Amino acid sequence: MGFTSDILHSDRRGGIEHGSIHKPVHTAVTYTYEDAHELAAVFQGKQQGYTYGRQVNPTVTALQDKVSLMEDGLSTVAFSTGMAAIGTMLFSLLRAGDHFISSSFLFGNTNSLFNSFEVHGIDVSFVDATSADEVRAAVVKNTRLVFVETIANPRTQVAELVAIGELCKELDLVYVVDNTMTTPYLFRPKSVGASLVVNSLTKYIGGHANALGGAITETGLYDWSTFPHLYDNYKKGDVSGWAIAQIKKKGLRDFGASLGAEAAHHISVGSDTLALRMEQACRNAINLANFLADHPAVKKIYYPGLPDHPQHELARKLFKHPGALFSVELVDEMDCFDFLNNLDLVVCTSNLGDTRSLGIPVAHSIYYEMGAERRASMGIDDSLVRFSIGIEDTDDLLADFEQALSA
Numbered sequence: 001m002g003f004t005s006d007i008l009h010s011d012r013r014g015g016i017e018h019g020s021i022h023k024p025v026h027t028a029v030t031y032t033y034e035d036a037h038e039l040a041a042v043f044q045g046k047q048q049g050y051t052y053g054r055q056v057n058p059t060v061t062a063l064q065d066k067v068s069l070m071e072d073g074l075s076t077v078a079f080s081t082g083m084a085a086i087g088t089m090l091f092s093l094l095r096a097g098d099h100f101i102s103s104s105f106l107f108g109n110t111n112s113l114f115n116s117f118e119v120h121g122i123d124v125s126f127v128d129a130t131s132a133d134e135v136r137a138a139v140v141k142n143t144r145l146v147f148v149e150t151i152a153n154p155r156t157q158v159a160e161l162v163a164i165g166e167l168c169k170e171l172d173l174v175y176v177v178d179n180t181m182t183t184p185y186l187f188r189p190k191s192v193g194a195s196l197v198v199n200s201l202t203k204y205i206g207g208h209a210n211a212l213g214g215a216i217t218e219t220g221l222y223d224w225s226t227f228p229h230l231y232d233n234y235k236k237g238d239v240s241g242w243a244i245a246q247i248k249k250k251g252l253r254d255f256g257a258s259l260g261a262e263a264a265h266h267i268s269v270g271s272d273t274l275a276l277r278m279e280q281a282c283r284n285a286i287n288l289a290n291f292l293a294d295h296p297a298v299k300k301i302y303y304p305g306l307p308d309h310p311q312h313e314l315a316r317k318l319f320k321h322p323g324a325l326f327s328v329e330l331v332d333e334m335d336c337f338d339f340l341n342n343l344d345l346v347v348c349t350s351n352l353g354d355t356r357s358l359g360i361p362v363a364h365s366i367y368y369e370m371g372a373e374r375r376a377s378m379g380i381d382d383s384l385v386r387f388s389i390g391i392e393d394t395d396d397l398l399a400d401f402e403q404a405l406s407a
């Protein structure tokens, strides 16, 4: 079945209550059983069921199953935010004395989080992940894991995803891919050998900027039997489920960054139209990028859909479309604040993956805290404006950019 047909019916097929076509919003925190033996069996993992809402909830389970379907994964754990998903996953799998490699082109808060891991004894090397050779050069004896994003934000670098996957397989490293920017509709990290897939559900999957959420999906490609940090308690059943069990228990249960049922419901309803929204948002982004690339007020535009983008060919090969986010540097005479203020339809704010088009001066906002030096290493110019393009009518967006640049 096609992407949309498959996910539209996943709640219904997952066992419904009262013939409801949406999984109901279960607000109960705790769950009871007729026979106390049953409760004990659920706690001991001998029987499927629910106990306490911090670990899981039926509405959240339905969303997790839907994300697994989207990613062609084995199982998914949902979290209260994308950051909670990334932080909890790494906390569950790594220990002091470990080393991991990360792309240096990273979502700002992920960059900040990884620096905190360093303080706690887990070393991280930031490398230019547009080259698998750079990743290979950073591998040391205690390297456990490689973390990359598909299309980095704001400069839209595309990691050398296939070659890094091959490298991880060769060296037995866990390959983690943050698929937030591409979504499982444009790209499935499993196809390049990723073992764990990250999605911020807040962004395109939820899609309407009305709920926060995050997810980790197990693809089943990594042989966890050789991974040294798994507790015996979680080494039960099929090996492919061991790590996600530990992420769920040691991570989600003990840290408690759980997704609420209402948020799960919002995200699930939003995700029904992921493919339709991505089609329109990417069509808009391609049209705008072509328009801006030729505009005399634009010094540079970064978008993988343009032929002069350094990873254009790779993006074309791997992704259904080149995404719906681009960044622009204006010519020196133009002020990026004026440009943003002149835009009428485009909303000046952070966030990405909304139905509405959003713009932000990144060096002065989301990448301000990291300082000028790190910004320079990520190629973030002071005048850079990032746009997350939404699903408005294409002509209206083109007209808005045109009037804002000529004002």
Ligand SMILES: *Cc1c(COP(=O)(O)O)cnc(C)c1O
Binding pocket: 081, 082, 083, 084, 107, 110, 149, 153, 178, 180, 181, 200, 201, 202, 203, 212, 213, 214
């Ligand atoms: C937004 C984002 C995150 C974090 O997600 P939140 O839901 O905001 O916590 C992680 N990675 C990428 C690539 C993102 O864009």
